[in-house]
Amino acid sequence: MILLTGGAGYIGSHITLALLDRGDDVLVLDNLSTGNRWLVPEGAKFVEGDCGDTALVEALVAEHGITAAIHCAGVISVPESVEKPLLYYDINVGRAVRFFAAATAAGVRHLLFSSTATVYGALDLDMLSESLPMAPVNPYAASKAMTERALADLAATGAANVAVLRYFNVAGADPAGRSGQVSKQATHLIKIAAEVVTGKRDHISVTGNDFATPDGTGVRDYIHITDLAAAHLVALDALVADPAESLTFNVGYGHGASVLEVLDAVDRFTNSRMRRVPAPRRPGDVARLVADTSAIRARLGWEPKLDDLDRIVADAIAWERKLAARA
Numbered sequence: 001m002i003l004l005t006g007g008a009g010y011i012g013s014h015i016t017l018a019l020l021d022r023g024d025d026v027l028v029l030d031n032l033s034t035g036n037r038w039l040v041p042e043g044a045k046f047v048e049g050d051c052g053d054t055a056l057v058e059a060l061v062a063e064h065g066i067t068a069a070i071h072c073a074g075v076i077s078v079p080e081s082v083e084k085p086l087l088y089y090d091i092n093v094g095r096a097v098r099f100f101a102a103a104t105a106a107g108v109r110h111l112l113f114s115s116t117a118t119v120y121g122a123l124d125l126d127m128l129s130e131s132l133p134m135a136p137v138n139p140y141a142a143s144k145a146m147t148e149r150a151l152a153d154l155a156a157t158g159a160a161n162v163a164v165l166r167y168f169n170v171a172g173a174d175p176a177g178r179s180g181q182v183s184k185q186a187t188h189l190i191k192i193a194a195e196v197v198t199g200k201r202d203h204i205s206v207t208g209n210d211f212a213t214p215d216g217t218g219v220r221d222y223i224h225i226t227d228l229a230a231a232h233l234v235a236l237d238a239l240v241a242d243p244a245e246s247l248t249f250n251v252g253y254g255h256g257a258s259v260l261e262v263l264d265a266v267d268r269f270t271n272s273r274m275r276r277v278p279a280p281r282r283p284g285d286v287a288r289l290v291a292d293t294s295a296i297r298a299r300l301g302w303e304p305k306l307d308d309l310d311r312i313v314a315d316a317i318a319w320e321r322k323l324a325a326r327a
């Protein structure tokens with residue numbers, strides 16, 4: 001049985017689906033702070049609780065014979081982290097460390113952690129490779145970098161082996177429509193654009209047009225959620241196959257799109273033009289984040305299947321329409 005925190009959220013629910021699809025047993029632990037109970041896929045066990053609750057985590061590991069843990073629970077917004085830094089250190093460092101301590105104390109030997117491309121900071125490079133030093137420039141990124149460091153130190157003791165996956169910009173939804181992103185206050189570009197398409201909002205703000213990029217807007221490496229989820233399965237298998245090895249991988253496609261290119265893709269899909277309103281840069285934002293993906297491809301044999309911005313946008317909008325019909 002695999003323990004997965006944050007499984008009532010966007011990414012965790014898709015990883016749960018991927019694990020269940022291949023026949024693994026999954027126990028989801030989530031405090032529903034941003035997640036939704038109805039997003040936890042049927043077939044997974046669910047416990048409502050905090051990942052930093054040591055007694056609860058130890059009891060769950062013992063009761064369910066947990067062998068591996070995937071830690072997706074966390075707070076995720078760069079601008080919010082600038083406003084509320086200590087919340088980010090509390091949840092993404094404090095509670096994460098307590099979670100890993102409790103899990104390993106109770107006997108879990110394989111750990112997988114949701115990290116982020118933003119740990120690289122504001123390097124002006126075409127591609128970011130895992131060999132670069134972490135240089136976070138906002139509290140969200142710093143919180144993830146600290147937990148990465150704690151896990152490296154833990155792995156060095158031999159208590160567990162660890163896979164750190166540095167996600168680039170995750171978007172889209174399960175192609176079968178079983179899950180997708182649900183946000184009370186969306187902050188992600190493609191999610192917000194999809195809300196404009198369904199009429200939940202009347203415009204999109206383009207936050208910054210003076211970055212050092214070809215069209216002045218931020219460039220990101222958008223990856224389909226289904227490809228991201230698949231990376232967790234192969235990473236988990238690698239941890240189990242070689243308990244002496246720990247791994248750190250970028251998970252992206254290796255090419256970027258600007259904000260304007262993303263909005264063009266949405267307009268292509270709807271065959272209309274959404275209202276674009278210029279807005280100031282958001283605090284903490286960097287110009288460009290694009291993955292060097294050679295390591296995960298070479299070591300894990302991971303290959304994307306849905307590497308297509310139009311496909312990502314189409315799946316995001318299909319999910320948004322489903323949510324709108326549900327409301």
Ligand SMILES: NC(=O)c1ccc[n+]([C@@H]2O[C@H](COP(=O)([O-])OP(=O)(O)OC[C@H]3O[C@@H](n4cnc5c(N)ncnc54)[C@H](O)[C@@H]3O)[C@@H](O)[C@H]2O)c1
Nearest residue numbers: 006008009010011031032033034035050051073074167170
């Ligand atoms: N969305 C992205 O583009 C992206 C990119 C890089 C990394 N990440 C990381 O992926 C992970 C998942 O992100 P997401 O987009 O699915 O966000 P999300 O908000 O949809 O999911 C997070 C889940 O964690 C739960 N949670 C939060 N604090 C908790 C706690 N203390 N105990 C138990 N559960 C708790 C929430 O209720 C929610 O269900 C995060 O760690 C995030 O930093 C996301």
Ligand SMILES: O=c1ccn([C@@H]2O[C@H](COP(=O)(O)OP(=O)(O)O[C@H]3O[C@H](CO)[C@@H](O)[C@H](O)[C@H]3O)[C@@H](O)[C@H]2O)c(=O)[nH]1
Nearest residue numbers: 076078116117167168169187188189192205206207218259
């Ligand atoms: O209404 C909006 C929202 C965003 N943007 C821009 O769109 C780009 C992408 O922004 P967003 O979708 O919010 O993603 P990021 O700020 O890049 O952060 C995401 O991607 C990171 C990995 O790169 C993750 O670590 C974070 O958790 C996740 O929120 C940036 O240039 C933003 O300035 C806009 O122009 N208008």
